[in-house]
Structures are given as C-alpha cells and as structure tokens.
Amino acid sequence: MTTTGGDAPLPSARAGLDLYDTTLRDGTQREGVSLSVDDKLKVARYMDGLGVAYIEGGWPGANPKDTEFFARAADGELALDHAALVAFGMTRSAKHRAEDDPLLQALVDARTDAICLVGKSWGYHVDEALGVPREQNLAMVADSITYLRSLGKRVFFDAEHFFDGYARDTAYAREVVLTAAEAGAECVVLCDTNGGAMPWDVTEIVHGFVGELSCDVGLHFHDDGGCAVANSLLGIEAGAVHVQGTANGLGERCGNANLFTILADLQLKRKVPLIQPDQLERMTDISHTIAELCNQTTPSVAPYVGHTAFAHKAGIHASALAKAPDMYNHIEPADVGNRQRLVVSELAGRANIKLKAQEFGLEVDDAQSRAVLDEVKLRESQGWTYEAADASFELLLRRVTGLLPDVEEPFRSLHYRVNVSGGDGDALPGDGPAEAILAVEVAGTRKLGAGEGNGPVDALDHAFRNAVNGTWPQLDQVHLSDYKVRILEATAGTDAITRVLVSSTDGSQVWDTVGVHPNVVEASWLALSDAYTHAILRGGWEEPR
Ligand SMILES: [Zn+2]
Structure with a gap:
C-alpha cells in the first residue's frame, strides 16, 4: 500500500x-x-x-x-x-x-x-x-x-x-x-x-x-x-x-x-x-436505540459511539483538556453525536471538578470545587465511587454547591418495606418473588405505593412508580438497563458494605447512578432514587452536548 x-x-x-x-x-x-x-x-x-x-x-x-x-x-x-x-x-x-x-x-x-x-x-x-x-x-x-x-x-x-x-x-x-x-x-x-x-x-x-x-x-x-x-x-x-x-x-x-x-x-x-455530516451526528443515538430494540447495550468501549469512547480519567489531562480537547481526542466527539466526559475520582484535582461541572453546563468557583472534592474523597473512603456514575455525581455536585436546593428535590423517601419469599426452597434470597410498600413525599403530599417484582429491586421500582403514578410522565420511558452489585470487604471497624451501580435508559440516553450501604436493598434504593431524580430533573437542566 x-x-x-x-x-x-x-x-x-x-x-x-x-x-x-x-x-x-x-x-x-x-x-x-x-x-x-x-x-x-x-x-x-x-x-x-x-x-x-x-x-x-x-x-x-x-x-x-x-x-x-x-x-x-x-x-x-x-x-x-x-x-x-x-x-x-x-x-x-x-x-x-x-x-x-x-x-x-x-x-x-x-x-x-x-x-x-x-x-x-x-x-x-x-x-x-x-x-x-x-x-x-x-x-x-x-x-x-x-x-x-x-x-x-x-x-x-x-x-x-x-x-x-x-x-x-x-x-x-x-x-x-x-x-x-x-x-x-x-x-x-x-x-x-x-x-x-x-x-x-x-x-x-x-x-x-x-x-x-x-x-x-x-x-x-x-x-x-x-x-x-x-x-x-x-x-x-x-x-x-x-x-x-x-x-x-x-x-x-x-x-x-x-x-x-x-x-x-x-x-x-x-x-x-x-x-451527510448531520446524519453522522445521529450515529451515537442510532447505535444506542438499535441496541435497545435488540435487547442489548452498546458496548461502553465501542469505537465512536460507546459511553466511554471519549471518557478521560487521569487528573494530569484535565487542565490540558480544558485548553485543547484535540490533544486527547482522535476526533471531535460531536461529529458522531457523542461527547467528551471526564471521569471523577479521588485522584481528581479541583480542575477536574470544574471541568466536570462544565460538562453539566455549570460554573463552580474555587470554594465550591474544593467542597465537592472533599465530599468525593470522604465518600470514596466509605465505598462510594463516581467513576461509573455520572448522574449520581451531577446530583452530588448540585447538592453540595446548593445548585440543587433541598426544596427542589422532586421527592423525599419516607420509608419502605420489602418482603421476599423463598418460594420453592431453591430460590436465592433476593431472587424470588418480592413485594414492596413504599412511601414518598412529593410537594408536601405523602404518596403510598405497592409493587410486586422479580426480586426486591424490581418490587421497589414498581412500588415507586405506583406511588407517584402519573406525576412525571417522562418516567414511563425509563427503565433499568443494567444492575451490578459488588460486596466490598470489611475493613477495620466496619462491616462489609454493598455497592450497587444502576444504568437507566429512556431508549436514547443512558445514565448511571450509584448507591452504597451495608444492606443491598438500601444500596439499590439509593441508586434507584438518583436514577429517578436525574430523569425527572434533567428536563429542566440545560443538556450538555
Ligand atoms: Zn455473515
């Protein structure tokens, strides 16, 4: 050649x-x-x-x-x-x-x-x-x-x-x-x-x-x-x-x-x-939508269209990325309808936090970025991780900086109860039929819902949807596309804790949330709550491109 x-x-x-x-x-x-x-x-x-x-x-x-x-x-x-x-x-x-x-x-x-x-x-x-x-x-x-x-x-x-x-x-x-x-x-x-x-x-x-x-x-x-x-x-x-x-x-x-x-x-x-260039700009969307129709997910590392195709983690890149994105990207991500993402971890510096905020269309000052970084470091020491949970990180950033005031949280969890039955004796705990009752407060009103499901997470999902039935029509399009559980080892003075990562989608966008707790059901509920909150609020937020 x-x-x-x-x-x-x-x-x-x-x-x-x-x-x-x-x-x-x-x-x-x-x-x-x-x-x-x-x-x-x-x-x-x-x-x-x-x-x-x-x-x-x-x-x-x-x-x-x-x-x-x-x-x-x-x-x-x-x-x-x-x-x-x-x-x-x-x-x-x-x-x-x-x-x-x-x-x-x-x-x-x-x-x-x-x-x-x-x-x-x-x-x-x-x-x-x-x-x-x-x-x-x-x-x-x-x-x-x-x-x-x-x-x-x-x-x-x-x-x-x-x-x-x-x-x-x-x-x-x-x-x-x-x-x-x-x-x-x-x-x-x-x-x-x-x-x-x-x-x-x-x-x-x-x-x-x-x-x-x-x-x-x-x-x-x-x-x-x-x-x-x-x-x-x-x-x-x-x-x-x-x-x-x-x-x-x-x-x-x-x-x-x-x-x-x-x-x-x-x-x-x-x-x-x-x-045409505008057709190519639809490619990432089309990839994810067709994957959905096929009951698959686009591999996160898929060239051009994957969720991590333009994700950067190393803190050392962050300041350079801000100045010249083409130093670290082989193409302009928008040309294929994807976007550059920064991955946040305790390794990050304040520059990362600021750039990450810009991805969400937000400007944060030095004091705010330091407060967010402190919170991330504290939570990472407790088993949280935001590397694969952008949506939870955005919520954390908005909560810590006051950009999401307490009064604007769409719902507040009051309590829930989940029953899991063992069924025929060989079902794994948490895998059998489950029932959940859940109460949340929406705009000062207590709403109660019940749900059945294949396992406690599915039951809680149904109970929440029944409780808030019709309040946010955009939730009808949303479903869980992936659910991962990891048990983190006990360290001195702590019990083992569970980390749950949830991916949700409305058919074209995917967002990831995280929950951490000694109890797997509570960890799951924390991740689910963030997923719903993201879906409910993002309509009112400027969509970053
Ligand atoms: Zn063939």
Missing part, C-alpha cells in the same frame, strides 16, 4: 462506495436477539436515516416473520429515503429449475428491486454440506442469477465461505465468483463466513479480483479473528466498492463487521463523503 495521507483520494476512488446493512438478517443471528416485525421496521428506518445505501431485510420464505416484513414494507409501511431494500435468499435447490424453485419464488414475491443470493464457493462445502457435484453448484449459481435478472431484478451474489475456499481450493472459489459475474450479478460479495481471514491476505485477494471481474466487488466480514473492520477497510483500499456490516457489529458468534465503525473511519479518517 502506498503511504498516502488521509486526504488523498482512494486508489479505487469513485462516487459510489456503498454501505450495505445486514442487521436485520445476519445481525439477528446474535444469541439473544429476536426482533418482532415492528422492531424490524423501526431498525430499517433508523439505518435509512443514517444514510446507508442498502438494507437487507431478511430471508422471505424461510420464516414467516421475514415474509411478513417484506409484505408490509411493499404495502407502504416502510418508506425509505436513502436506502434500497434487499431480500436475501439462497440459489435454487438442486432438484428445481430456477423458475420452479419455491424459495426463489418467495424472493420474487418479496417485491424488492434488489435481491442478494448466497451460494457456496468453498468446494469442501459443496461436497460435504450441499452434497452435489461441483459442476451442478455452478449451474445453480448461474441459473438463479440469470432467472432473476430476466425478471429485471438487481442481483448481488454472496460468495459464502469465500476466503476459506480460496485458501484451500483457489481454482474452484475463482470459478464460482467468475460464474456469478458472467451470469449478470451486479456485485460479487466475497464473504468471510467463518470470520478468520487476516488483513495480510485480504488486500492481495481482493486486489486480484478487482478488474478481473466484470462486476463490482463487495465484502462481508465476521469478527472471529478481531479483524472484521480492518479487513473491510483494507478490502476497500484494494478496490471493493460495496461493504456489508451490521449496527454495533451484531451477528453470530463474535459478530459481523461493525458498520458504524467502518462508516466513521471512512468518512472522518479517509474523507470519503458517504453520508
């Missing part, structure tokens, strides 16, 4: 480098991910809003949910502004002619302009998994593409297990992709289905096919060797013009190539204008 800088044009420079999203098909292969048809429609709208070129919706005919998705999309429920919708399926079976093949017919019935066909390109798979002569597999590829082209469809061809096939049986792998190109595929997608391809092989192989094939070359990588994004970028450098991936790298095993990382790398580092 030449040593061109980031502003130099790509070797393959052409206007149409296409991002192809397969979250709804390959992404849903991730363990624990199951999307309803409504969820799938939502994910498609978000990815379209981001500005990708193609959205693969699923495999019509292979399962009823995907068939329904395409029917509802075609009937007008999915109006896409940017992307073309693609139906995915396999080449014809060995026993049918293309025009009689029921699965190909299901693809036609999906009523998309574009279809992505997957076929075997590793001879070993043809012999052992498919069990047909190799010549017949070539005919299945050619017939299927020719037939769909004759109906006016755009056809992409996913060469399954291509990189493994190429390594073990180069001649046959080549024959398959050349066959697909000659039959009229618009793009032949070289797939690393097992995810073990290495960057030093990718460049050479992809480069070899660009120019030789009569069609575009595309890429589809999995992350089993930790190289899915790197392989995608190198494949593009080598001349591929179509790259497949998923939101947040969702996908089977270790996942697919993370399309968000690829997108930001290309747009911000390689200066390839794939989408």
Whole structure:
C-alpha cells in the first residue's frame, strides 16, 4: 500500500462506495436477539436515516416473520429515503429449475428491486454440506442469477465461505465468483463466513479480483479473528466498492463487521463523503436505540459511539483538556453525536471538578470545587465511587454547591418495606418473588405505593412508580438497563458494605447512578432514587452536548 495521507483520494476512488446493512438478517443471528416485525421496521428506518445505501431485510420464505416484513414494507409501511431494500435468499435447490424453485419464488414475491443470493464457493462445502457435484453448484449459481435478472431484478451474489475456499481450493472459489459475474450479478460479495481471514491476505485477494471481474466487488466480514473492520477497510483500499456490516457489529458468534465503525473511519479518517455530516451526528443515538430494540447495550468501549469512547480519567489531562480537547481526542466527539466526559475520582484535582461541572453546563468557583472534592474523597473512603456514575455525581455536585436546593428535590423517601419469599426452597434470597410498600413525599403530599417484582429491586421500582403514578410522565420511558452489585470487604471497624451501580435508559440516553450501604436493598434504593431524580430533573437542566 502506498503511504498516502488521509486526504488523498482512494486508489479505487469513485462516487459510489456503498454501505450495505445486514442487521436485520445476519445481525439477528446474535444469541439473544429476536426482533418482532415492528422492531424490524423501526431498525430499517433508523439505518435509512443514517444514510446507508442498502438494507437487507431478511430471508422471505424461510420464516414467516421475514415474509411478513417484506409484505408490509411493499404495502407502504416502510418508506425509505436513502436506502434500497434487499431480500436475501439462497440459489435454487438442486432438484428445481430456477423458475420452479419455491424459495426463489418467495424472493420474487418479496417485491424488492434488489435481491442478494448466497451460494457456496468453498468446494469442501459443496461436497460435504450441499452434497452435489461441483459442476451442478455452478449451474445453480448461474441459473438463479440469470432467472432473476430476466425478471429485471438487481442481483448481488454472496460468495459464502469465500476466503476459506480460496485458501484451500483457489481454482474452484475463482470459478464460482467468475460464474456469478458472467451470469449478470451486479456485485460479487466475497464473504468471510467463518470470520478468520487476516488483513495480510485480504488486500492481495481482493486486489486480484478487482478488474478481473466484470462486476463490482463487495465484502462481508465476521469478527472471529478481531479483524472484521480492518479487513473491510483494507478490502476497500484494494478496490471493493460495496461493504456489508451490521449496527454495533451484531451477528453470530463474535459478530459481523461493525458498520458504524467502518462508516466513521471512512468518512472522518479517509474523507470519503458517504453520508451527510448531520446524519453522522445521529450515529451515537442510532447505535444506542438499535441496541435497545435488540435487547442489548452498546458496548461502553465501542469505537465512536460507546459511553466511554471519549471518557478521560487521569487528573494530569484535565487542565490540558480544558485548553485543547484535540490533544486527547482522535476526533471531535460531536461529529458522531457523542461527547467528551471526564471521569471523577479521588485522584481528581479541583480542575477536574470544574471541568466536570462544565460538562453539566455549570460554573463552580474555587470554594465550591474544593467542597465537592472533599465530599468525593470522604465518600470514596466509605465505598462510594463516581467513576461509573455520572448522574449520581451531577446530583452530588448540585447538592453540595446548593445548585440543587433541598426544596427542589422532586421527592423525599419516607420509608419502605420489602418482603421476599423463598418460594420453592431453591430460590436465592433476593431472587424470588418480592413485594414492596413504599412511601414518598412529593410537594408536601405523602404518596403510598405497592409493587410486586422479580426480586426486591424490581418490587421497589414498581412500588415507586405506583406511588407517584402519573406525576412525571417522562418516567414511563425509563427503565433499568443494567444492575451490578459488588460486596466490598470489611475493613477495620466496619462491616462489609454493598455497592450497587444502576444504568437507566429512556431508549436514547443512558445514565448511571450509584448507591452504597451495608444492606443491598438500601444500596439499590439509593441508586434507584438518583436514577429517578436525574430523569425527572434533567428536563429542566440545560443538556450538555
Ligand atoms: Zn455473515
């Protein structure tokens, strides 16, 4: 590779480098991910809003949910502004002619302009998994593409297990992709289905096919060797013009190539204008929202979009960060819709506290920052930690400095009682069905609520919501996304204490709170109270960007 800088044009420079999203098909292969048809429609709208070129919706005919998705999309429920919708399926079976093949017919019935066909390109798979002569597999590829082209469809061809096939049986792998190109595929997608391809092989192989094939070359990588994004970028450098991936790298095993990382790398580092800047600014939000829909969380260390992607802890950075943020950030976080955060700990100096306050849109003077720092140090000696609990830290800062006067606390906890029953005898304490009764004071009025739940924390959550029922509608959108308990060892003169960290979300924002107490239920309640208070009050606070 030449040593061109980031502003130099790509070797393959052409206007149409296409991002192809397969979250709804390959992404849903991730363990624990199951999307309803409504969820799938939502994910498609978000990815379209981001500005990708193609959205693969699923495999019509292979399962009823995907068939329904395409029917509802075609009937007008999915109006896409940017992307073309693609139906995915396999080449014809060995026993049918293309025009009689029921699965190909299901693809036609999906009523998309574009279809992505997957076929075997590793001879070993043809012999052992498919069990047909190799010549017949070539005919299945050619017939299927020719037939769909004759109906006016755009056809992409996913060469399954291509990189493994190429390594073990180069001649046959080549024959398959050349066959697909000659039959009229618009793009032949070289797939690393097992995810073990290495960057030093990718460049050479992809480069070899660009120019030789009569069609575009595309890429589809999995992350089993930790190289899915790197392989995608190198494949593009080598001349591929179509790259497949998923939101947040969702996908089977270790996942697919993370399309968000690829997108930001290309747009911000390689200066390839794939989408509009305002679309890129929505990426962090879209990442977290899609993770929610998939019942996952965006990994906090995810490049660009993670919660800690621009978090800084070392006190020594703080003053420099204030002067020149670009000294410690590789990009401007706002460009991808994320933000820089300072992490507060007892290691912090007053400069950190002041900068942290600025993140919340607050100015504090020297005396205030010293008071906050003293309080943080005292609490850390008691087992509290604010490194992973920004929302609790903001509340502490406002309380200590008087920026949140006592009279403005939205509610005051009066008392609660929790009963946990052991059930069938083998339930862990705290894990079985629980009931809670809780009293809080809101604007001088005592409010009482009862709740049942799966464990005491869940029961308290329900009891609180019942007690304040309807007072703050924004709480309806809020739920716990993570709950961590840590028992801190007893030290001289103290009993063991429990630290609880709670992550809450309203679907687009995530905030973290902490509670510490010898009793796990009380520690949980302290963390929950901060989470509610943050959700209730932040509407009235200036949102930092
Ligand atoms: Zn795949």
